[in-house]
Amino acid sequence: MDPRPSRRRFLQLTGAGVVVAPLVGCGDDATGQDHVDAAPMPAFPVPPLDDGELVGGVRVFRLRLQSGSVEWVTGFPTATYGANGDVLGPTLRFRRGERVRLEVENALGEASTLHWHGLQVPAASDGGPYQSIAAGATWVSEFDVVQPAMTAWYHPHQMHETGRQVYMGLAGMILVEDAAQAVELPSTYGVDDLPLVIQDRRLAADGTHPYSPGNALAMHDMMAGLRGSIMLVNGVRQLRGVVPRGLVRLRLLNGSNARAYNLGFSDGRSFVQIAGDGGLLSAPVTTTRVLLSPGERAEVLVDFGADAPGATVALASYSGEVFSQLFTGVMGTNVADALDRMTFELVTFEVGAARATSLAPPTALPPIERMTADQAVRVRPIVLSMTGPSVAINGARMTALGDAVPAAINFRIPNGSIERWDVSNDSFMMHPLHIHNRHFQILDIDGQPPPVALAGWKDTVLVAPGQVVRLMLRFEGTTDAAVPYMFHCHILEHEDMGMMGQFYIVDP
Numbered sequence: 001m002d003p004r005p006s007r008r009r010f011l012q013l014t015g016a017g018v019v020v021a022p023l024v025g026c027g028d029d030a031t032g033q034d035h036v037d038a039a040p041m042p043a044f045p046v047p048p049l050d051d052g053e054l055v056g057g058v059r060v061f062r063l064r065l066q067s068g069s070v071e072w073v074t075g076f077p078t079a080t081y082g083a084n085g086d087v088l089g090p091t092l093r094f095r096r097g098e099r100v101r102l103e104v105e106n107a108l109g110e111a112s113t114l115h116w117h118g119l120q121v122p123a124a125s126d127g128g129p130y131q132s133i134a135a136g137a138t139w140v141s142e143f144d145v146v147q148p149a150m151t152a153w154y155h156p157h158q159m160h161e162t163g164r165q166v167y168m169g170l171a172g173m174i175l176v177e178d179a180a181q182a183v184e185l186p187s188t189y190g191v192d193d194l195p196l197v198i199q200d201r202r203l204a205a206d207g208t209h210p211y212s213p214g215n216a217l218a219m220h221d222m223m224a225g226l227r228g229s230i231m232l233v234n235g236v237r238q239l240r241g242v243v244p245r246g247l248v249r250l251r252l253l254n255g256s257n258a259r260a261y262n263l264g265f266s267d268g269r270s271f272v273q274i275a276g277d278g279g280l281l282s283a284p285v286t287t288t289r290v291l292l293s294p295g296e297r298a299e300v301l302v303d304f305g306a307d308a309p310g311a312t313v314a315l316a317s318y319s320g321e322v323f324s325q326l327f328t329g330v331m332g333t334n335v336a337d338a339l340d341r342m343t344f345e346l347v348t349f350e351v352g353a354a355r356a357t358s359l360a361p362p363t364a365l366p367p368i369e370r371m372t373a374d375q376a377v378r379v380r381p382i383v384l385s386m387t388g389p390s391v392a393i394n395g396a397r398m399t400a401l402g403d404a405v406p407a408a409i410n411f412r413i414p415n416g417s418i419e420r421w422d423v424s425n426d427s428f429m430m431h432p433l434h435i436h437n438r439h440f441q442i443l444d445i446d447g448q449p450p451p452v453a454l455a456g457w458k459d460t461v462l463v464a465p466g467q468v469v470r471l472m473l474r475f476e477g478t479t480d481a482a483v484p485y486m487f488h489c490h491i492l493e494h495e496d497m498g499m500m501g502q503f504y505i506v507d508p
Ligand SMILES: [Cu+2]
Pocket: 391, 430, 431, 432, 489, 490, 491, 494, 495, 499
């Protein structure tokens, strides 16, 4: 429902001297009809929504990568990067079936890129390290939005610089909408459809951090991935916002460089996960936890309908519960930090007076056809390892572009083929493997079929130490024998050290 009419009504009424509370009351209870009466509520702090501009049938978005500053430490501004602002960027709303054009102006003073994480696009439009944008240049990425409704995101992917540029603040959400999707969900952006970009930072008392200019990242932080104890959600420290009483959709994104979050609510309430990385699951999952490694997304429905106005509840990470899943052996001893062993809060929701829509969580979702092991025409081992001060995939590292990429991590895959990637983690900490362009299905985890929450389409998968996760991938789309897609660990310091490979989709 569009909140604008009620906001307009609110402004008119307050202009006439009518107090807020009675309007809220008669907005729902008196008529017996629940609806979003969003106007009286302070807006939940979310990035601005950008619908682009239709130009000749193409939806055009303009993003300017720029420097800024944010005062996360009182009195000490931290130098930041953002898109069209000081930190993060607008939430881009795409519609399936439309063509979009993204005009990315790089005003950072250094080379960067912008990668559309989770979107199925031609390799040259993907925004990976091969699409570097020189300082002062503008890069245009144009493609058809082909996938169903989902939550994706964007972030830089500059060779060797991804971790720093994301840490400086460059990231944003992408919402793909699909008019054909029959499932009715809360969808008023900033009211009952809330993006939450979850990130951690290590800020010194003067507002600087390990990636600040002049600093060099310590080897420990490269191996562990840079993590900190200050939580930012939507770029805000100690985020707090008002939600309507009723069903609210949270679009959770782990946009952190290296930390995983085991999310739940401080009062133990259950919620319903409806989507993962690649859109809707095959069935709603009622749960009290969702575990997100860097790069992963989940959409969950939380019911605040039974809460009293003014009540508060926190979204927290119950990291201690999954410690042994993320770290073993020497990594547990030397790499994990205090937060990995404890519970900490990320967001405080304050329940407002206004009713949300009368929506209830869906009881069923459209089925997802599962790929089976026998469909694979090729099996590739993908071995994730850490040896000494280094990381590797199949024993190799990607430290330069082009012909320099070792054959063990450089694939040419015929368009239309289905492959099975057997991903094994031979190290003592988790690695989130992200594969560009192709959404995949998890065939099994250590031989066991995945739980429903992990059985939908995914583009990033947490691989625990010692684990073997077998993936089914269908490669189809635009071929390009000259420009590859990336696959890599989404611990960004690992990626920057070369825990990355590439694949070309070529004509069969
Ligand atoms: Cu890694």
